[in-house]
Amino acid sequence: MDTRNTLHARRYARGAIRPVAIAIVGVIGLIAAGAWLLIFKPHEDMALSDSGGHPSTPVTAGKTAAPTPANVGAMSLNELLSEARKAMNDQRMLAPAGNNAFEFYLKVLEKQPGNQVAADALRETFPFGANSAEQAINQRDFNEAQRQIDLLAKADPANYTLTILRSKLDAQRKLQDREQQQATDKERQQQLAAQKAASDKIEADRLAAEQQKTALAAEQQKAAQARAAQQQAESARQQAMAQQSATAPTGGSAAGGAGTHGPVLVKGGQPRYPTAAMRSAQEGWVEVSFTISPDGSVANVKVVDAQPRHVFDRAAMDAVSHWKYEPATQGGTPVASERQQRIEFKLN
Template sequence: MKAKRMGWGVGLLLCLAGCQGASSPDAKQGGAASPVAADIQLDEAVPATPYARAAQALAENRMLAPAGDNAIEHYLAARAEAGERTRAQAALSELQPYVLIAAEQAIARGDAGEAKRLQGLIERIDGQAPALPRLEASVVALLREQALQAAAADAAAAQPALSPTSSTLEASSAQTARTPAPAVAAAPVVRAPDIAPSPAPIPARQEEAQAISPSVVPSRVVQESRTPRLLQDAQPRYPLPALRARVEGQAEVAFTIQPDGSVRDVRLLSSTPAGMFDAPALAVAQRWRFEATGQAHASRRTVRFQLPAQGASGG
């Protein structure tokens, strides 16, 4: 009987040892701990604050796009928080010139919708920005120009419906004019072209035309080839990355001087170093104004970027 009790005691001890082993921390490591680790990884992948999301967007070259998930809009959201207001505003002030450059590029390529969106971002950054009135006027002018072009296109599309009638009338009138020709062909007048060099009136008119044409044609060619005089120059904004790296360079742009002296159709021809000065060179060309000649002129110009004197603030 005593041996039987000892056997029961040994069995009870083994059972307790097995239960403790099943409830050890090692056994629980794959259970409740893994969801917590997953939550931590998720928090690390998606920044929790607007300022952190803005920094991540800026690092991924999403400064202005896409709409709703870019660095500018995240910085604007961070500025609304008391703890992030100061450094968020500092970041917005540094990035504001690039928003303006992007808006001017959108106007240059005729994208009124994008220009309007970027104008709204500048208004949210600084409602008293000096460039806002000029930018707003450019957007309004672009919208008005596109409306006029659309109206002209509609009018041109409706025009072919009337052209067959006019062409038919012209064809019939031409045929009527040619109809009497066979009756006159048998007359002696047909031989007149063989003796035509003798009459004086025809050479006199030709001499008049030759005497007038040399004075008209060369003046027109000179006027078209002469580059209009530059009336309003503008200085480009030095890119912050180039300023910090102490890099100088230049960019050559081609553009069209409109009859009123404004500049349109700006495009980049070359730049050194490649890609660093493209945006400010295209933006500054939009602000040039030339002498109004009543005609369009194709032109080009080189924009040079030189570092300011040591110790002077760049911008």
């Protein structure tokens, strides 16, 4: 008995709930239909009436945006609502400037502040307009974004979404300014680096030119010193030859074996050619001065000049040290004398 009562109560409850749910769905449908009739249907009908169509004929979506109408300020309410509806159909919520739904609805409210159709349309389409403004911000079209935000503010100045959009627009502008400043700083750094590189190259070229000039001057000075030394050696040689000629014995004194005469070489000899010079095929000469003792031996051998220096000096001194002379005489008495001789080193 209790079981039958319970099942009956459950069936009764389900039967009572079903009509309530159906009633709720119906109310929601009526509200949606009413909103469509109040907001969009009047504009669709007027747009179709203006174009010669029947209000029941559906409007084709995705039509090409119409050109900006002329003399918008002189339009009637119906004309403005019709243009607004066309803009809605073309998805021209906030753009282009002067030919969008928001501006047409705002013109309607200027002419008739209490127009419920325009006010409802602006309220319902506000989120779509905010989305359009946000896209303009993301695309960094800041002037267009500011225009759209200002347009949204005319429709609903107290909407908190405007605060968010303005904050985002300000942040994006600052970000762009920072990026531009960073790009400017980077470009400036690159320019400074290029200028420094060019300056360093100029300085390096200048130093290289100075070094080359210094090296050339040193070579010229060395060559001048070599010429002066050679001239000095030649002058000394000529002076020695003149002195030798002046002290040479005359024919009469030599024949008599008495009187005054200069030294006469009795035993000479070629110097030893240095091995290192021979291997490198070097040639040169050495100018030596020496003393001929009264007994005809050679002493005090010194190098006066040489070319090249320190290559043949030792060989020349060794050779001259072993020479033997008939000493110079003065009044028939052997005396010491000084002499200077150039020793040539040439390869056969």
